[in-house]
Amino acid sequence: MLLNIKDLHVSIGDKEIIKGFNLSVNKGEVHAIMGPNGTGKSTLAAAITGREGYEITKGEIFFKDELINEWEPDKRANEGVFLSFQYPIEIPGVSMTNFMRTALNAKREYMGQPPMSAGEFLKRMEEKKKLVDIQSKLTNRSVNEGFSGGEKKKNEIFQMAMLEPSLAILDETDSGLDIDALKVVAKGVNQLKSEDNAFVIITHYQRLLDYIVPDFVHVMYDGRIVKSGGKGLAIELENSGYEWIKEQFGA
């Protein structure tokens, strides 16, 4: 099992956001987590990636059978956890090239491998840029600085392609994308999908799931999964909205 979350409780400050969350993800699977605003979807992503300020008060997160609750974010990343951010951060002064090279070599160092040569690295950049139709030279551009909404999301998928994670969490990657950009992003993800990795796609809408077909769909409400099913569940949600969930599971 790649990811195994057991009875997870997460608080921000005094407020409990995730309240007993369970999920198992195997290699080769695509899971979609849907649900209305404020049910803890992004908090879940933050807890899995080890973001500061998100306190796990109860429960366990296992990644490749290891308990990662206390791991630093960089260790989780180097073990293969990747988050495509809902709001990618702009970092003026850090070039994309420098950023990616540092990240890639950090991972290689973690794995006990020598750093990648400059030539090999640039070749890889060019190759992966094509995957998500990035035309611009990234060399002289600072991380996400001056990128449009669509470019930022494409850039997330580009980074994913560069780092080849075993578990990718896509947090609202479809938000703010027009249909063309959405197709590009989905195409990229589909090409990266393999027997050895898995995807957790957090989304409001079924739209993205037309292009990235999930094996499992989970409905999250008030900090936990209230319903799971196949691809059909997403369509059902799209047609009936989240009101019935609120009625059925709301306090």
Added chain:
Amino acid sequence: MNKTKQNYFPLEEALIKEFGKKAAVWTEDELPGISQLRHQALAAFKKTGFPHNKLEKWRSTDMEPVYQEPLTVHTEETTYDKKIDEIFQCDVHGFQARVLSMLNGSFYGPEESALTVSADGVIAGSLRKAQQKYPELVGQYYGKAKTAVPDGFKSANTAMARDGIFIYVPDNVEVKDSFQLIKILNKKGLMVHTRNLMVLGKNAKLTFLHCDDSVNHHEGLINTYTEVFLDENSELELYKLQNLNDETALVNQTVVHQSAYSRLKVNVMTLNGGLIRNEIVDQMDGEGAWSDINGLFLIDKEQHVDNQVYVYHNVPNCESNQLFKGVLDEQSLGVFNGFVYVAPDAQKTNAFQQSSNILMSRDAHIDTMPQLEIYADDVKCSHGATVGQLDKEALFYLMQRGIPFNDARMLLMYAFADEVLGKIAIEPLRVNIEDMVKRRLRGELSICDRCVLHCSHPDKPIEFDIDLSKI
């Protein structure tokens, strides 16, 4: 508040005494005008002494502990006995420059290089030699620059400084190779006064790199005063690179007079230093003058860096820019005081000023004070100051991509500094300084890096008798 005999610091007393001993001898080989300025300056110094932090301009920088150190007011000439690169090796490689050196307060080099005149008429070398050989030229400019608020250091410098660098670039000459001044103290406990004068003629062009370095861990006090005169349409790029030990205090005053359409670029980079005070005064006297004054300081431990910038828009249609950035760690203290004055009738002035600072620890401290004083009504002026910590969101973003905390922190600090470094126009110089900044941020750059003895034990005292076998 005037000083009386009873409340002089020993260092002030020593300075007055040294003057009494030497002034008559100095008169013999220097311009009468300069001797006269000396006596006036000493009289002023007797009244004020060194600056103290009750003075507005010195409010955030208390130098009293320095005045109480057992320092010797040093005015002796340094005899030339070995090449400067046997004493110090510069870290800036691949940067084509003509090197001028100052050791313990006097020009350092073989007699024949003390003052040279190139084929195109560029005069460069010792200021003391220059005033003997070109009395009219030096006399025309020496002591003529207008400081913001004259203080005890300026008086002390005018009274005591015997030597420094003189550069004269005639009209229409663009100096191809840069000049680099390497200034070093290598004796224990010296207070030195150095004085520089740079004159650029019409359409002249010069790049000057001014390095202050240490080669040991001796305490010292350097009081430098530089006067610069830029004639019409001339251009000066002035870089200051400061990598001093924690025991040295440096007071560095530079006053620039800009004629019409002249361009001034200043970049002050402080990588290390116990106590450094940089004061830059830009007098815009001719219409169309332009200046870009930038600074970057990276300090930690109990280091103290104080940057003071005074820009005077005395005439219409000039533009000035200031960008100062600081990264402060541990218990370090930074000061930025940026003052822009726009005279009545100096219409169409553009003046921009920004001070940005990152505090890496709870105990680090920055006093930043941007000030505008505007007496004209058709101007564009802005100022701003920010003080913050590293962006936590950005830190997490980098770590989520696998970059460990220390590297991520370093990358962000470097990114912050890069805006200033990016303004260094000379590529090899920029690359070198970027590298030094990276090493400084990683904690790898120490003054020992650059000493020919490669001593990696800063706590052990190094005596400076060179063992040639180690070079």
